[in-house]
Amino acid sequence: MTAPTYDLGKLHGGLRLPGHKTASTAAPIRDVPIPSQLVLPITQHVGDPAQPVVGTGDRVLKGQVVAEPDGTLGAPVHASSSGKVIAIEPWPVSRRYGDSAPCIIIECDGEDRAAENDGRSADFLSLQPADLLLRLLDGGIVGLGGAVFPTAQKLMQARTCKIETLILNGVECEPYISCDDMLMRERGAEILSGAQILMHAMQIESCYVAVESDKVEALHSLGDALAELGDDRLVLKQVPTIYPSGGEDQLVQLVTNREVPSGGLPTDVGCLVQNVGTAAAVHDWIIRHEPLISRVTTVAGDGIANPMNVRARIGTTIGDVVEFTGGYAERADHLIIGGPMTGKSMSTDLVPLVKATNSILVVLKTSFQGRELPCIRCGDCASVCPVQLLPQQLFWHARADNEAKLREFGLIDCIECGCCDLVCPSHIPLTANFQIAKGRIQELADEKARAERARRRFEARNERLEQEKQDRETELARQKETAKQAGPAAIAEILKRKQQQREDD
Numbered sequence: 001m002t003a004p005t006y007d008l009g010k011l012h013g014g015l016r017l018p019g020h021k022t023a024s025t026a027a028p029i030r031d032v033p034i035p036s037q038l039v040l041p042i043t044q045h046v047g048d049p050a051q052p053v054v055g056t057g058d059r060v061l062k063g064q065v066v067a068e069p070d071g072t073l074g075a076p077v078h079a080s081s082s083g084k085v086i087a088i089e090p091w092p093v094s095r096r097y098g099d100s101a102p103c104i105i106i107e108c109d110g111e112d113r114a115a116e117n118d119g120r121s122a123d124f125l126s127l128q129p130a131d132l133l134l135r136l137l138d139g140g141i142v143g144l145g146g147a148v149f150p151t152a153q154k155l156m157q158a159r160t161c162k163i164e165t166l167i168l169n170g171v172e173c174e175p176y177i178s179c180d181d182m183l184m185r186e187r188g189a190e191i192l193s194g195a196q197i198l199m200h201a202m203q204i205e206s207c208y209v210a211v212e213s214d215k216v217e218a219l220h221s222l223g224d225a226l227a228e229l230g231d232d233r234l235v236l237k238q239v240p241t242i243y244p245s246g247g248e249d250q251l252v253q254l255v256t257n258r259e260v261p262s263g264g265l266p267t268d269v270g271c272l273v274q275n276v277g278t279a280a281a282v283h284d285w286i287i288r289h290e291p292l293i294s295r296v297t298t299v300a301g302d303g304i305a306n307p308m309n310v311r312a313r314i315g316t317t318i319g320d321v322v323e324f325t326g327g328y329a330e331r332a333d334h335l336i337i338g339g340p341m342t343g344k345s346m347s348t349d350l351v352p353l354v355k356a357t358n359s360i361l362v363v364l365k366t367s368f369q370g371r372e373l374p375c376i377r378c379g380d381c382a383s384v385c386p387v388q389l390l391p392q393q394l395f396w397h398a399r400a401d402n403e404a405k406l407r408e409f410g411l412i413d414c415i416e417c418g419c420c421d422l423v424c425p426s427h428i429p430l431t432a433n434f435q436i437a438k439g440r441i442q443e444l445a446d447e448k449a450r451a452e453r454a455r456r457r458f459e460a461r462n463e464r465l466e467q468e469k470q471d472r473e474t475e476l477a478r479q480k481e482t483a484k485q486a487g488p489a490a491i492a493e494i495l496k497r498k499q500q501q502r503e504d505d
């Protein structure tokens with residue numbers, strides 16, 4: 001079955017980049033063995049950190065919850081294999097260069113004993129949508145395209161809007177990354193099953209499975225799986241191979257020709273976007289009762305001896321994953337988690353693979369990028385910006401730290417795709433400046449929110465004290481009235497008490 005290309009909206013800007021995916025897609029996905037030690041960060045999702053529910057010395061089983069969400073937004077963390085908790089301590093993680101964060105460290109026993117399935121039925125259609133959403137909460141599933149927003153909560157928020165279309169995002173447009181491509185080739189039926197579960201949870205009757213035109217094998221695999229499924233609510237859509245067509249807003253535009261408003265979400269135009277890997281994880285949890293304890297990741301780049309895609313347990317260190325693939329190439333120099341456009345540089349391969357890790361990229365010594373020169377106002381950055389921003393103007397306002405202008409020029413809509421950097425003849429690090437400016441604005445907003453919370457607490461305290469004072473005075477007046485009727489001795493007693501109270505105040 002071939003996938004149709006029709007009714008596509010238009011993507012502004014973008015770049016056609018060399019894919020560098022041939023080497024990593026040459027062989028099937030390989031399974032990384034259980035490592036001797038797993039390192040599980042308690043924060044692998046957007047929202048509040050999960051709180052450990054195990055302690056040092058505890059024995060744990062595969063799939064057992066080891067940290068539970070604490071707060072309104074979060075996801076549980078499960079043990080990826082059986083073993084013993086040997087520490088809960090800070091460990092280097094892949095959020096930012098040099099960061100460390102609390103992690104649960106498990107010494108694996110190699111037996112891989114699984115926690116008992118609680119006997120729940122896999123018949124999701126027999127569940128009410130609200131019950132299905134609650135069940136999804138327990139699977140630890142987050143957006144596997146990189147956003148790591150807790151999936152159940154994303155669906156719950158979307159249920160407050162009028163959603164007509166589910167879009168499964170199989171558009172893996174960043175160079176080198178091919179984990180979704182391989183997943184679509186090998187697990188097309190499970191991805192579609194996940195889509196059906198999501199559709200039931202959301203009561204949606206239409207789903208587009210969007211795949212880039214250069215992923216021929218994935219398109220065939222999904223086409224065959226769709227033909228076998230015979231569910232005509234699901235439609236395969238081929239989208240052009242152009243970076244960054246996999247951005248949520250860009251994909252909505254391409255697939256439905258609807259424009260997500262500035263500062264808005266796909267749900268504002270009736271769409272819910274989920275990554276194909278997330279759909280497979282939903283299938284694994286609801287049908288196979290396996291929470292999110294492993295993922296497929298691409299190991300690639302000139303600094304890797306044998307590029308490939310692997311399925312590894314969450315918590316396996318990057319060093320262990322790379323060693324399994326055959327190790328580093330001779331002149332390997334630089335480790336990046338994620339792709340070359342949006343990934344983060346790492347200072348150590350001790351960081352664990354987490355739910356967000358879609359790629360481990362190792363490059364050779366970076367070539368000289370060119371000295372930064374003044375902007376020549378060529379406009380190239382604006383012509384490639386997929387969000388139709390004016391990067392050169394944003395850059396000036398970012399350098400001037402002008403928050404009002406940054407807001408006016410739409411910094412909030414910048415998806416940090418890096419297209420503007422790549423074409424700038426003056427080698428200006430535009431995206432890095434935008435990231436810093438966004439961080440600063442966020443810090444200011446957090447500070448304002450903190451100050452506002454403190455102000456409200458102060459006012460509430462004053463109101464409470466005032467109320468208590470009034471209550472006391474009312475009570476004294478009542479006692480005085482009672483004493484008046486009781487005689488002069490009682491009045492003297494009341495006045496004495498009041499005097500004492502004033503002194504106390």
Ligand code: SF4
Nearest residue numbers: 385414415417418420
């Ligand atoms: S990084 Fe931001 S400003 Fe630059 S091209 Fe991408 S969206 Fe536009």
Ligand code: SF4
Nearest residue numbers: 375376378379381424
């Ligand atoms: S591409 Fe670079 S030099 Fe050209 S306008 Fe943009 S920032 Fe200026």
